[in-house]
Amino acid sequence: MSRAESDGMIEAEHGRGPRSGSGSGLAAGDAPPETIVAIPLRHPWRILIAIVLVLGLAVFVLDAAQRPDYGWPEVGKYIFDRRISQAAWVTLSLTIYSMIGAIVIGLVLAIMRLSPNPVLKNIAWLYIWIFRGTPVYVQLVFWGLVSLIYPVFTLGIPFMDPWVTIPNGIFTNLFITAVIGLGLNEAAYMSEIVRAGLLSVDRGQEEAATALALSWGQTMRFVVVPQAMKIIIPPTGNEVISMLKTTSLVAAIPLSIDLYGVSRGISAVTFTPVPLLIVASLWYLLFTSVLMVGQHFIEKRFSRGTGRADLGRRSPTSDTAQAAGPAAAPGAVLPGEPGAPLGNDFGGKG
């Protein structure tokens, strides 16, 4: 809204600015139309509120810097601790592996739900119903118990002596268990995102591909999915960021080698919980910031051919801003990043 205000309402005021000498209102034949020289709309309340907030923040920061409970020396001591950086690596690995699994399974589920085959459709629906309908924390506890429920895998005719018995090596490895637990839960959310993306592609695209004798699979691969990507990418970026933080729930399995788990472990010994929470938070923030930058570039890549990428660059207010000189309202600058225009935010899970 702020942009519309500052663009639309140009308060004309003559007698100021460099062109004040030339007479206005004279539609002289071939002279170029006079540039509007206007005082941009002022926003005193914004400035006032910003000042109050900055002052408040400054007070908080100064206070926090002196409070011993924050343990800033401890923060400095542990921020680059080897145990912490290794744990950060575990958190990153958990995120990457479980997201790869979730995206692949999510894509398959989305295609299953859109397929004309009622069997596939219902399987996908059931999967999403269960995995989206129960908390991820509860699911992780459950996956942690699977090795107790199924100590061995057997192959054979039910209720007869099994032919083959394999010890359950998958769910006794807690890292793999965590990846499975996180990935399967996330797949349900990813499938909804992918489905929304696939549905956003105009039906005419599929028809044109079909008319060119492309098979259904080729149509999906070369025509529909590439176009769905620009709808799928922004919310997927959100999901990656969300997953990075959700990995802290693997304590439920219980796996304690991730960033949060190790921070808690150290603070349990040193009795300094706050500094270690700050350390963990700084690492999480570092990763999410890097992911946000990556997301921006991937979004740009997939908006190819839509003309969307150019739109964000151009400032519609640049002309007026130049004419008004340095006094241009601060609110009238670039509209900023397109952000996640259609991002389905499925936040608040678990």
Place this chain on the structure above:
Amino acid sequence: MTGVPMVLAEKVSKNFGTNKVLRGISLEVARGQVLCIVGPSGSGKSTFLRCINHLERVDGGRLSIDGELVGYRQKGGKLYELKLSEAAFQRREIGMVFQRFNLFPHLTAMENITLAPIRVKGLSKAKATARAKELLERVGLGDKGDAYPAHLSGGQQQRVAIARALAMDPKLMLFDEPTSALDPELVGEVLEVMKELARSGMTMVVVTHEMGFAREVADTLVFMDEGVVVEAGPPREVLSNPRHQRTQEFLSKVL
């Protein structure tokens, strides 16, 4: 020239639920002929066109292309629905041009044209590209190969769409109101390409509102209304001496 017509429709019918869209269409298009279909909107023209390459399933009657039944196989007096892959195989030789172009926006004009030849026919990229260059020249867009559809005008997009359909070397081209979505000043360039195509001997079925084009190019003009063929014949005759009242009413509004 064989005696088998390129398109042979015998009492073709199609329902959407209880809505009877086609109620017994019978017509024939010989090899190398151009058939134009006109009629009010909702008359079933586009549906019939889409039945020809099996984008819609025919519910009744018989529809065959070059002697081959569309969408079904007849075996021992029974009809079997074709598999998706078999239906796709039938479509390889039928090109279609849509009202709203339906170019793939994430691909350049060149990639739009080469996609199907590479993926369906298994042509090498070099071969497909060379052929696509020829086709772009033919539709007058030799320099636009690297342009994305969004950077082309409507008329240019539709000409790329025609080149894309031609890249599969079709024996039959279907046009579904190819100029209806265009600004008036862009209609001519698309019709020019279509005229050239007709002169080159391509068999074409064209759903259109361009009576001038129909008069000039069509061998047969069909007037459809409410899912039936009301009148068919040489275009000059149908346009200047319509025999049926419904044809007269329609033509008095559009001419």
